[in-house]
Amino acid sequence: MKVQWKRLLGFNLTGLILLLSWALPHGLPWTDLDDRIFWTFNQWITPDNGLWDDVLALLNTRFFDAASFAVMGVLFSVAMRRDPRPDRWRRWLGIGVTMLLTAGVIAVVTNKAITYGHPSPTRFFAHAAHLTDIVSIPTKDSASNSFPGDHGLMLMIFAGFMLRFADRRTAGWSVAFVLLLSAPRIMVGAHWFSDVYMGALSIALLALPWVLCTPVAGGMTRFVQRCLSRLPLAR
Template sequence: MTRPRLDLKRIVAFNVTGLLLLLSWAWPHDMLWSDLDDRIFWFFNALITPEPNWWDDTLAILNHRAFDMISLAIMGLLFLWAMLRDPHPERLTRWIGIGVTMVLTAGVLALFTTKGISYGHPSPTRFFANAMRLTDVVSIPTKDSASNSFPGDHGLMLMVFAGFMLRFAARRIALLSVAFVVLLSAPRIMVGAHWFSDVYMGALSIALIALPWVLCTPLAAAAAGRIQRALARWMPQRLHSG
């Protein structure tokens, strides 16, 4: 396992960036995020038309529940690639430890966003009465709205994955993971299920403030190392008993 390290410079840099994002939301909101959110929403909403077309169907497919499984599969393939590229002789148990630590981190952040944040707002398709709803024009079951879209939980989970890849994976895999944060979170914004700020202010600020205390300190590496050592003790016993 990679030697645990404390990187205070990165923690401060990421935390300050996250706090600045929060401050930009608090003041002056109407001069920045509200205008940007409206412009992005109406740009994509204008592309949804009542007449059957490939764009509406594509958006519906990208926001279907089955596509969430495709997103999960993409992350799984990147995770597997990272493990196979790892020259460490015990890479299997090492990456199982990293994976379990990542899932636990994602679970804690998901719990915080659902239970610890009192603020919320509806998605733009529910906020604007005259918004075009994709579910009104396609027969494909899809998600185009949310009663509370803040923060972007889907985007936050993608950011957790990218953060762990940046910490533990090879550079190319880490950069691909960051790119997929943008690509896989975009459909929710394009269809109006999330505001742009739900992802790139709400989710991103949480990630920038919370993840450095896991990934830029000994916490993640130490937790993954403990899991790896436990697996190393358990697996030979299972092989011997089998």
């Protein structure tokens, strides 16, 4: 695979524009948008909305995080089963290893390179309603530093790899699940909208194309395939 310069530069330019729209004094009104989205959902967090409170709490538990990973696992399995190649299981193990390595490197670089941070809206606004004050379910509704949205970033990395390697239907579902599975963090106030759709998305647009639009992802996948083919159990 050759370097897809048009896609790479297009994605990088989009990510850079997102960053500039947030960083420049007269850029897009991210602050106003963040406030509006937060208060739209926060006003529904009251003792009078018991069922809604419980559902929102469940969507922000460690169990739901595990369910999110399970959903990605199912989509990954579906993509592998739909792959017509005879050596598909080794190929997709290679894709999986490459994806995990990519996610790990991006996470480490992000944590070291980004020195900026800010608290979640539930900690920023003193009079915000806290779900943990209402429900007995152990849930997460705040963070001392919510930027960027790490949960959303991992979902975007997965979706990026599905767009690169999977069939169109599976890739489409992967993108849809980015929206669905990242929404609960925003709805409960543990993340600002911009933490995910400016912070995480800009990182994904700047970093992922250098793996997926170049020979890096394909080369790493083939390397893992060759290593697996040499194992006694793989023969």
